[in-house]
Amino acid sequence: xxxxxxxxxxxxxxxxxxxxxxxxxxxxIEQRRDRYTVLEDVLEHAVxxxxxxxxxxxxxxxxxxxxxxxxxxxxxxxxxxxxxxAREKYMCERIVARVNNPNNVExxxxxxxxxxxxxxxxxxxLIEHExxxxxxxxxxxxxxxxxxxxxxxxxxxxxxxGQRVSDVALPEGSLIISVLREDGGLVPTAxxxxxxxxxxLVVLSPGLETQVAGIFTGTQS
Amino acid sequence: MFVLVTGAGRVGAAVARQALEGGHTVSxxxxxxxxxxxxxxxxxxxxxxxxxxxxxxxxxxxxxxxAAGIEQADVFVAATGGDNTNLVVAQIAEKRFGVSRVITxxxxxxxxxxxxxxxxxxxxxxxxxxxxxxxxxxxxxxxGD
Numbered sequence: 033x034x035x036x037x038x039x040x041x042x043x044x045x046x047x048x049x050x051x052x053x054x055x056x057x058x059x060x061i062e063q064r065r066d067r068y069t070v071l072e073d074v075l076e077h078a079v080x081x082x083x084x085x086x087x088x089x090x091x092x093x094x095x096x097x098x099x100x101x102x103x104x105x106x107x108x109x110x111x112x113x114x115x116x117x118a119r120e121k122y123m124c125e126r127i128v129a130r131v132n133n134p135n136n137v138e139x140x141x142x143x144x145x146x147x148x149x150x151x152x153x154x155x156x157x158l159i160e161h162e163x164x165x166x167x168x169x170x171x172x173x174x175x176x177x178x179x180x181x182x183x184x185x186x187x188x189x190x191x192x193x194g195q196r197v198s199d200v201a202l203p204e205g206s207l208i209i210s211v212l213r214e215d216g217g218l219v220p221t222a223x224x225x226x227x228x229x230x231x232x233l234v235v236l237s238p239g240l241e242t243q244v245a246g247i248f249t250g251t252q253s
Numbered sequence: 254m255f256v257l258v259t260g261a262g263r264v265g266a267a268v269a270r271q272a273l274e275g276g277h278t279v280s281x282x283x284x285x286x287x288x289x290x291x292x293x294x295x296x297x298x299x300x301x302x303x304x305x306x307x308x309x310x311x312x313x314x315x316x317x318x319x320a321a322g323i324e325q326a327d328v329f330v331a332a333t334g335g336d337n338t339n340l341v342v343a344q345i346a347e348k349r350f351g352v353s354r355v356i357t358x359x360x361x362x363x364x365x366x367x368x369x370x371x372x373x374x375x376x377x378x379x380x381x382x383x384x385x386x387x388x389x390x391x392x393x394x395x396x397g398d
Contacts, residue, residue, distance in 0.1 A: 086364075112337070143341075
């Protein structure tokens, strides 16, 4: 397995070290001369100097026989271009891209640069999970299918508190799929009564989160 | 026609001024507010007084592109200082906003050629032009010896 990594920052270097330790063949590309000199001491021949958005640099690194190209530079536009060329020009089927600025996620999506990893968004998700102030927690996102599952606690006095599932006025495109009680979870029927303190799992179309969560938390969007 | 130019550098600013003089509606987007000065150069009145639009914002910010009028643009010119920024924002203009004519400045001849052939966006490579001109000058001077 041969992996080409573009970008010798902390992420790229540690990734290279881990993969080398696992027995992979790795080439790391770093464009800053001073940084490259530092990396050469550690990674020796596994690091090359150059701008990974230049075709000859990618070709010299052996992109044509790479099984995987990982673009983890500090510039989102560079990561997009590297992945586009790797996939379409050099026919590398597997790519992984790093998103530095979460606002750029929409551009990665638009141009089909997937999978991508956004550290900021991942940390934000963890915070949502740890801090219940957000009202709901994203459990699962099926971006391709435009569906997601959220978990939300029923607050006392909220519109859903004391209601039967069939009487909860959920918007079209959302559905209660589980009720989590102290003695375990269950798949509700139309007759199941919801009580404050319980948690529900709701499957919904993206965009409905706040509206749906409000029905269980009692806060208006 | 409505022409949107991102990047008011030497190329972008000159292209914007010429388009405005040619009677087009022209909007310029640049992340540096001071780049506006380049638009005023050589004009009798300021850029806005001449009818030009100017928005401060980064090319990859969708809200900035919309504020600069990308939804109305017939022609989109990507002329920031970065090849990869230009290539990405040009594809956004073409794919997301459906701008019919997208022209991208790319300094690297290899990327300009490949993305030009790939379709959707048009690439202009000044470096390629310079290489060809210098090369042919050398040939001509040899012939003159």
